[in-house]
């Protein structure tokens with residue numbers, strides 16, 4: 109870098125556009141068009157101005173609705189004056205989507221820009237997202253980005269070794285990162301551009317390196333103004349060291365600098381966003397999980413049943429999901445009406461994924477030979493996951509309301525499987541819900557029968573669940589004791605060791621006066637009012653499990669927890685929570701006092717060790733804790749917000765701020781407001797403890813809870829395959845297998861895996877072996893050439909480079 113280059117201020121004309129926030133998406137769509145028109149006017153007025161714009165979704169709107177404008181944009185992209193940045197589908201929340209969702213942001217976004225503009229977009233760019241996990245350099249490098257521009261956390265929230273730095277992931281991948289100073293926009297509320305420019309010149313003088321200065325009206329779109337451009341032109345004419353520029357030009361100028369390394373996550377800002385809007389978080393997880401299940405099943409059906417893979421439909425569904433992972437949508441900070449829009453859209457994704465999943469399962473079922481016992485209720489069980497499954501399986505095989513026959517469950521070899529009757533979901537004569545232990549390898553099927561047999565049991569005629577004064581419940585695997593407040597006074601595994609150091613699953617109502625984002629702090633506190641016990645019922649008491657239902661209440665709210673205690677202590681304890689929440693500006697903590705010395709959380713693309721100082725932190729599907737000689741995991745299906753202090757993990761189950769309320773606007777006593785998360789919601793937690801509970805165990809439990817085994821009647825009359833088998837042979841002991849899909853181009857399949865233990869691992873696929881570096885992600889192509897290493901955009905990696913993250917290699 110020459111002295112001139114080091115003194116240069118890169119003026120970044122942009123217009124941050126939230127397609128949803130304090131407006132619904134229809135207004136965002138209009139503003140996308142208005143903003144790009146305004147930017148186009150500025151480009152046509154003079155020769156110097158350069159405009160930067162990201163997010164494929166915005167371009168797709170314009171392509172569809174304003175084709176002339178789209179052509180003009182293509183013209184200026186070719187001229188180098190309209191610069192596509194970011195390359196993702198949208199600027200998502202970066203803590204709550206799965207790692208696979210992050211990769212799809214890049215996969216579908218970058219494929220769009222390649223197809224429509226013939227360009228690769230190497231500039232990672234999420235200028236408004238509220239925090240960025242430490243795995244992002246790896247995910248960015250894996251999907252063809254070499255730099256990252258962000259703004260939050262700001263300097264008062266996180267000390268960095270410089271405003272330009274090499275951001276490094278645990279696997280060693282690096283990107284050059286830049287933190288925006290001040291704000292990503294200029295508007296009436298922000299610092300005027302002349303002062304902002306002067307401020308940046310002072311920063312250049314202090315730091316001795318170039319900066320980017322962002323200008324242009326934003327949030328509700330807008331674009332740079334004529335006054336902005338005139339100000340910059342005036343300074344250029346006066347010989348000041350600034351230029352119209354863009355992030356790509358800036359990063360090319362600084363790429364050879366000797367920048368300090370930062371190897372942690374970029375957190376924490378707006379910690380209330382991890383728990384706001386339970387419904388959107390739940391639907392997001394369900395949509396992600398079902399899409400993964402549907403893609404895996406459709407891939408197996410394409411390979412083994414010869415049916416077409418619905419690639420275009422999957423891309424359509426992913427695009428809708430990715431749009432709804434936008435930072436103010438999934439962060440829960442949009443209008444109530446916008447949240448309702450998202451619920452509808454995510455419902456559509458879930459339905460679309462279920463249609464594809466059902467079709468794939470039926471095609472696969474057709475390849476399996478008919479049952480030799482057509483008189484029995486046959487259950488075809490399908491594991492669509494890359495992890496093995498071991499769980500208590502619930503099913504309601506149709507028995508034509510036969511209430512008189514005794515029945516047994518038998519496996520493929522006719523051997524009896526222990527089972528018990530459970531509470532059927534319908535309250536009508538003759539429905540028979542059963543539960544039985546089940547183990548399945550990855551990507552496999554089994555066929556069990558619910559057969560009439562005199563040695564069996566008849567379904568109980570009466571309703572389940574008598575109230576009881578008992579407070580101690582025991583199976584061969586677990587012993588549960590409930591305290592006078594309804595918390596778990598004691599929970600012991602088969603080894604006799606207490607899982608909790610003090611009462612667990614304890615509800616705490618914490619006053620939360622913060623705004624929707626949770627602005628103003630990093631912690632919500634862990635103290636507050638408890639709940640009182642109303643009732644205990646023994647719901648089930650059979651050969652494979654006991655189910656104990658605990659009803660607690662506080663103020664206007666009620667929490668019913670069904671504790672599932674398996675007979676086999678290898679299975680996790682399940683806590684099925686049904687919450688009726690009526691509190692306002694109050695959050696519900698659930699406390700799990702593991703006596704933990706260390707905590708780690710699943711994050712997009714891996715896991716992160718987290719402080720235990722009471723700070724609110726985001727986590728995906730699992731939290732794992734360690735204490736001397738003991739480990740435990742807490743797995744969830746829809747929650748993202750946690751804190752830990754004094755050995756206790758706190759799950760933030762629900763927050764109830766005012767919708768779209770931003771400090772410093774006060775919440776006035778007696779005024780009319782709509783509060784979030786009022787009413788009923790359900791969620792399940794799985795709990796497993798022992799001398800060693802590995803990350804692979806955590807990932808396996810998380811997969812089985814979030815992507816449950818499918819059970820369906822076997823009605824095939826034509827297949828030849830055995831009643832049990834696997835569609836893909838997989839050995840992935842140290843790895844999480846997240847995704848199986850067909851490649852975007854060509855006829856091969858794609859398998860995505862992550863190293864879990866930080867030691868590197870080998871993954872065996874149908875006899876071939878691929879190596880995964882420590883902490884790394886690997887995208888494997890399964891084709892006629894065997895197993896090959898790809899990047900996240902499904903491009904072949906050179907054989908010599910299966911470590912795509914090193915600087916300058918890709």
Ligand SMILES: [Zn+2]
Nearest residue numbers: 125126236435
């Ligand atoms: Zn934004």
